[in-house]
Amino acid sequence: MLRVGAVTACVGIFLAGADFAVTALIGNQTARQLGELSSVALRRSEAAIDSAGVILNRLAIAGGMDCGENALQALRLHVYQGTIIKDIRTVDRDGSVACAAYPETLEFDNGWARRDQMFTSADGQLRLFQVEQFTGAAFGVLRDIDAQRSLAAILRIDGNLLDVMPVGLRAESHVTLTLPDGEQVAGYHPDASAKPPAQTLAFSTTSDRYPLQATIHVRPQSLSARHDMAYLLTMLAAGMLGGVFGLLLASYLNRPVDPVAELDRALAGNEFKPYLQPIFSLRTGDVVGCEMLARWEKPDGRLVPPMSFIPLAESSGRIEKLTWQLLSTALRELQPEMRRDKLFKLSVNITPRHLLGDSFIDDLRQVVASSSVSTRQVVLEVTEREELPDLDKATDVVKQLGEFGFRVALDDVGIGHSGLSYIQRLGARTLKIDKFFVDAITRDQSAVVVVQMLVALARELDMSLVAEGIEHQAQVDALIACGVEEGQGYLVSPPLSLPRFKQFLEVRHAVTGAAQIKQPELAA
Known part of the structure; x- marks a missing residue:
């Protein structure tokens, strides 16, 4: 038992040392790569907001959104042909909706964010907020027309934008987009019902233009290099050296136990x-x-x-x-x-x-x-x-x-x-x-x-x-x-x-x- 224990201990020490060394070498590289991927997710989200901002700005310059049926029909066609905006609404300063490109979407709303709950962009032109709907949280962008009215766009930010992970990590990671108060406005995982596990490593990038943060949550074990051939060869060599050292140590320590x-x-x-x-x-x-x-x-x-x-x-x-x-x-x-x-x-x-x-x-x-x-x-x-x-x-x-x-x-x-x-x-x-x-x-x-x-x-x-x-x-x-x-x-x-x-x-x-x-x- 002593011989087995000594060999096992030495092999364990050598393997732990090798694992620590290899992990240390690849740790910075992995963190940098995942940080870059979170930046990609954030840039895509910023581009979606930029696109919505351009449309809202164009409508605001034209005097707002005409609530007439012909104008709404044309606007619906514009929304339908796009990929980012799901609905555009004219809202009063208190948040009540005057009209919407798709009025039926109002039935999904469980509430509307107050202005003091919205987050302003760096240039002060747009406000970002979350709309609670019974189908889940929706992401909104608001642009003021004048002192009484504003335009709000409900955006479609989903897996198409946030699916930035490589194939090997996609199933083991969650990508989230959050506001400064921590509320998640969008997220992606292959299994839409899955939630980030309790123990994850987080790699975040914060926007300098919008009050947004993109975060990649990854299971620690999924970042292991254990399936890499170089890692396996290194660990094999370390295990063999540990076994030889353990046998030498056991030859001095191995005495019969009464x-x-x-x-x-x-x-x-x-x-x-x-x-x-x-x-x-x-x-x-x-x-x-x-x-x-x-x-x-x-x-x-x-x-x-x-x-x-x-x-x-x-x-x-x-x-x-x-x-x-x-x-x-x-x-x-x-x-x-x-x-x-x-x-x-x-x-x-x-x-x-x-x-x-x-x-x-x-x-x-x-x-x-x-x-x-x-x-x-x-x-x-x-x-x-x-x-x-x-x-x-x-x-x-x-x-x-x-x-x-x-x-x-x-x-x-x-x-x-x-x-x-x-x-x-x-x-x-x-x-x-x-x-x-x-x-x-x-x-x-x-x-x-x-x-x-x-x-x-x-x-x-x-x-x-x-x-x-x-x-x-x-x-x-x-x-x-x-x-x-x-x-x-x-x-x-x-x-x-x-x-x-x-x-x-x-x-x-x-x-x-x-x-x-x-x-x-x-x-x-």
């Missing part, structure tokens, strides 16, 4: 964290407890599942220290909830070897006592997957635990080493039905029979039952029909870290409280 020493380091660093999965009532959904599970949170953020370290912890004798460390943390963090709800129980997995240890009971009592939690709220789950080496001693330990108030549960019932005599002799107070039977209960009648037998056995021995691995409501219904009362599984929640589990409980309490308040109101 996995047991790694466990000791993790224990000393409190890297093992308790994760909690709720145990709930099948009928009401109320959370009645939780099972504590171990997770290894590495300093780099990786989460190591229990099967990757629990067997080593057991075989190396570290499981006892690991268990007490996790249990202490869980009891300390859950103490407020356990003291608020005296029926809330925390279950912890105990290996048979740990259960039969000479100081197990004393150590357990000390850990629980330090948390000020009742012993009746702690459940010890002994797995059936591993055979108890000394059943007589185990029976005696379970008896002593019961005398101190602890409850013992037999985990993975139905697939392990135990038989009926084993369950009866051990004296456990809870049976946990293995996920194997829960998975099959909705499709295999034999699984239903097994669960019904376990329910009958639990009632005969005055034991409680918990079903594990519940993922679907159909399984809940089948378990209830068999007589099972409690369960756990992803249907309600996966194992959660302590902070997330406490948030989960807060939400459940809030929902339950709201339901209790609402129920009397409904009765009334």
